[in-house]
Amino acid sequence: MQPAFSRLAPLAAAPAIYTCYRNLMRIGFVFCTCLFALSAAEPPIVIAPTPPMGWNSWDAYGTSVTEAEVKANADYMAAKLKSHGWQYIVVDIQWSDPLAKPHGYRPDAELAIDEFGRLIPAVNRFPAGFKALGDYLHARGLKFGIHIMRGIPRRAVAANLPIAGSKARAADIADTKSICRWNTDMYGIDMSKPGAQDYYDSILTLYAGWGVDFIKCDDIAQPFHGDEIAALHKAILRTKRPIVLSLSPGPAELSKAAFYAANANLWRISGDFWDLWTDLRKTFDLLDKWSPYVQPGGWPDADMLPLGRIGIRAERGNDRRTRFTPAEQRTLMTLWSIARSPLMFGGDLPSNDAATEALLTNDEVLAANQKGTHSRKLSQQGDAVIWTSDVGGRQYFAAFNLGEIPDLLITIPGTGPLRDVWEHRDLTNRTLRLEPHSAALVVHVP
Secondary structure, three states, rough: OHHHHHHHHHHHHHHHHHHHHHHHHHHHHHHHHEEEEEEHOOOOOOOOOOOOOEEEOOHHHHOOOHHHHHHHHHHHHHHHHHHHHHOEEEEEEOOOOOOOOOOOOOOOOOEEEEEOOOOOOOOOOOOHHHHHHHHHHOOOOOEEEEEEEEEEHEEEEEEEEEEEOOOOOOHEEEEEEEOOOOOOOEEEOOOOOOOHHHHHHHHHHHHHHHOOEEEEEEEEOOOOHHHHHHHHHHHHHHHHOEEEEEEEOOOOHHHHHHHHHHHOOEEEOOOOOOOOOHHHHHHHHHHHHHHOEEOOOEEEEEOOOOOOOOOOOOOOOOEEEOOOOOHHHHHHHHHHOOOOOOEEOOOOOHHOOHHHHHHHHHHHHHHHHEEEEEEEEEEEOOEEEEEEEEEEEEEEEEEEOOOOOOEEEOOOOOOOOEEEEEEEOEOOOOOEEEOOOEEEEEOOOO
């Protein structure tokens, strides 16, 4: 004889089963609703979906660029380069120093700061201020970028100024042992301290109010300061403004590629790059190592293009035309384009000659940079190097002679005709003849 409860239990449990069933149905409805909402939602906006193209003041003007010089370069870009994809105008380091000088930094400079310890542009160099400069650039269809240093100004810490929107003060968050090896402007920030994130939030609120679209942050990628990179990224997100974040200096660490991609849009893979063949030759290996990590919104950065007229008041060298030969200049532009490095021109744009302008306005070359996929080194035999990339369904090949052998023959793999995108002419022969330090960029013609 079975116990009575074994027969009565289903009836007694029925309300509970019904309630459980009803809750499961509700959960299922909510789950399906969420799936529908996710499928209907617009995809998230990718900041810097292609490698940024612009101008940076460093190679020509070092720490001392002025508002008038920035505007002159912006006017040139708007008139002659914007239609080819160039759009960023970036004011590099120490725009807050009223007494900035060529050939390096002034130690312990009395930088201009506001009442909350945030750097502001030196009035004698930028009399209209950065909000007005940002408006000037935006009115011309361009984007506004600035350079900053990691941390908080030492002047703000010495005065123990308050932090905007925080109970903390400058001295509470400063890590006075965390200093830049080559510049005396800032202390690092101890991100474990209350108020540390508030400071980064406060400067980004200021920059967003100026209309800043691009931030190059220095002394943060090498040596690696991951906590401050993450804080800067968080502060940018809180502005709800699509600000591109570029990390310097290099070389960035390959092992941290995922971190860089999650918290920034560009990161330098080399030290400062200047107009020397030795620098350019080394960059081939760096871009090869970093090529698997190239992706929309995350760009290994081989540094600026020291082309045209540079050194006007720069950190290194004097007023000059680039020391790269014409062949090396084309090699530089070919490598940066096929490898999809950001393109930041360093020369004074109004001083460009026709040959330099031609380097910047060849749309077939720039397509490799802006539209390429699966960019990679295909082969290397001694000093003969071939890179390739898929561009809008067409395969590009870049051939380089890195050595000193004249008339080096390099055969592009495959069959059929090619088009030389630098020379704008069709080729019937897939074997190219290259002089020392020179390059060719060709596309397969179906």
